[in-house]
Amino acid sequence: MYRLLIVDNEPFIVESVLDLFERQAIPELELLSAYSSAEALGCMRTVKIDIVLSDIRMPGMNGLELHREIIKYWPRCKVIFLTGYNDFDYIHEAMRNGGVDYLLKTEGEEAIVASVQKALTALSEAVEAEAYIAKSKQQMQAMTPLLQKELLMELVQGGSLANGALSRSFEEADIELDPTKPVVAMIGRIDNWKEDTRPFDKSLYLFAIQNIAKEYLAAKVQFISFDFERKTKLLWLIQPEEQTGTLSAAELAELEQRCLIFLKGTAEMMQDSCSVLLKLNLSIAIGASFKAWERISEQFEHLQQLLNRGLGLSQQLLLIEPTITITSADQIEHDQRKQLKKLNLLHTLLENGQKEQFMAEYVGIMTALTECAAAKNAIKTEVYFTLVSIFLSYINRWEVQSEVGGRVNLGKMTALDCHDNWKEVVDYFYKLAEALFEHKQAGKGNQEHDVIRMVQRYVQQNLAGDLTLNRIGDVVGHNPSYLSRLYKQVTNEGLSDYIMTARLAKTKELLEENRLKIHEISTSVGFLSEQSFFRFFRKALQMTPQEYRDSVVMSRNASAK
Structure with a gap:
């Protein structure tokens, strides 16, 4: 949706141009008018203006002054000046700034329409997808650390991607680690944040710890690091610096062992530096x-367990993951915990009303637990009450007990023993x-209507007043462009068409009453x-008012006889 503002101190010219574009019926163009430069600027302070069609010489403010004020508010606005032959030198300076066109007053209606269409085309081309993509790439460079963190946290928490997709994701996120080679995880935990440490200070300390680690690690290994768990922990994902593609299995094993020995010694130096320089106790696991990327989540979970219970609750620890044999039962439990x-x-999808994705994820989770004969009852119980928490929170927050309770027995939700088996759950x-x-969708439909x-x-109540899309949007509290789309979507009719239909119906009613003069009805x-x-x-009924x-009078007279 674009807005065209027509500016002239001659009301006849403004109304003629408005009439011209009403006849053109350009769907994406909303028409506004002003009878002075001051009125035009007042309009610009309240709504976005895309095109200004203006006389170049008006009392109070000339064209150059108007143009300078326009670009202060809306730099992308296209300005079209109506000019006489002796104004060419005058507008030459304005045209240097770009976005300015001019028309001779003698060129007629076709030239005015063509100039506005040209401006519309230029506005559309300025926001083509290619431009947005290029700008998005620039913005994404600044967001690279966040993208890296999101991708890698997904992996270490049990997410999975096909090898090709993983390589592509690493490339897009500018992750220098090799997605086809094994990796080892190292977790650092800040043991003693002071109570008065501000979030900003925590970020600085975490950055300092990462810099300390970089000083020690960079000479021997490749790695990437980021914080997690509300700035209490750091994760390093590490690979050997040497190229491993031509090594034999024995040589690779030896390299990885040397790397692990290096990490243990380096971790001690990191702890000492943090204690001396930052006055922080850092525990490391x-x-x-080294694990393949699809199994790094198992190691991450083990390291978390080391730091979160038993000896791991002490301070300034250096813990090494126990070397254990992963049994089939261990693997099953790990897979279940991934679910x-x-x-x-599911909580996010429910809140956002994304039904199809919610159902797909729900079915996947529950199928994984249903098909596993060895699934632990404790994990199923945990899943059950997590689901209870998700649904109960939503039901209470939106107060939909009565609406949903008519279809589903909500009393069974918090009682696991009310269900005979897992399939019933x-x-x-x-x-x-x-x-x-369904309730959410019905509510959405009700709000839209x-x-x-x-x-x-x-x-209906303001046919003689301001019926611009911007004004109607202000009244109902919605963005004008969104409102236009919503109206079309719900009613299958454009809002401008509805306004014209309402005006026609009211006109016919007033003509039939035969109280007002034609010009009074027009107003x-x-x-x-x-x-x-x-x-x-005439366009609507093929006759004049x-x-x-x-015809109405004649019809009434004929009926009276």
């Missing part, structure tokens, strides 16, 4: 071996999710000139 971590995503939460999404009714009521239904009003009426009035 290091993986016992647990996905439950947080799966079916119960599936039906509950369906009921919540409420907005449409507000719009239509305002139009009462919002037309700036009788010329526009006559053209509108007076002819319509006469």
Whole structure:
């Protein structure tokens, strides 16, 4: 949606140009008008203006002054000046700034329409996808650390990508580690944040710790690091610096062992430096071996357990992951716990109303637990009450107990023993999710129709007033462009079409009452000139307003006889 502002101190010219563009009926163009430069600037202070069509010589402010003020507010605005032959030198300076065109007043309507269409094309081309993509790439460079963190945290928490997709993701996020080679994890924990340490100071300390680690690690290994768990921990993912592609299995094993020995010694130096330089106690847990990327989540979980219980609760520790044999039962439990971590995503999808993705994720999680005969009851119980927390929080926050309770027995939600088996649990939460999404969709539809009714009521009550999209948007509290799309989507009719239909209906009603003069009716239904009003009426009914009035009178007289 673009806005065209027509500016001239001659009302006849403004109304003629308005009439011209009303006849053109350009869907993406909203028309505004001003009868002085001051009025035009007042308009610009309240709404975005895309094109200004203006006389170049007006009382109070000349074209150059107007143009300078326009670009202060809306730098992308295209300005079209109406000019006489002796104004060429005058507008030459304005054209140096770009975005300025001019028309001779003698060129006629076709030239005016063509110039505005040219401006519309230029505005559209300025926001083509290519430009946005180029700008987005620049912005993404600044966001690279965040993108890296999101991708790698997804991996270490159990997410998975096909090898090709992983390589592509590493390239896009500018991660220098090799997605095809094994990696080892190292976790650092700040043991003693002082109570008065501000979030900004924590960020500085974490950055300092990463710099200390870089000083020690960079000579021997490649790595990437970032903080997690609310600035209490740091994760390093590490690979050997040497090229490993031509090494034999024995040589590779020896290299990895040397690297692990180096990490243990380096970790001690990192702890000493943090204690002396930063006055912080840093505990570190290091993986016992290099893992393929698809298994790094197992090591991450083990290191977390080392730091979160038992001896790991002490300070300034250096812990090495125990070398253990992973049994099939261990692997099963790990896979089940991966499903647990996905439950947080369900909460987000429910809140956002993303039904299809929610159902797909839910079915995937529950199927993984259902098909595993060895699934632990403790994990199933944890999944059950996590789901209870997600659904109960949503139901209470939005107060939908009565609406949803009519379809699903909410009393069974918090009582696991009310369900005979796990399949019944799966079916119960599936039906509950369906009921919540249907209620959410119905609420969305009701709100949309409420907005449409507000719009239509305002139009009916203000046919003679301001019915610009911007004004209607202000009244109903929605962005004008969104409101236009919403109206079309819900009613299958453009808002401008509805306004014209309402004006026509009111015009016919007033003509049939036969109380007001034609020019009074024209004003009462919002037309700036009788010329526009006559053209509108003839186009709609193939007769003039007076002819319509006469036909109504004749019909009544004939009925009376």
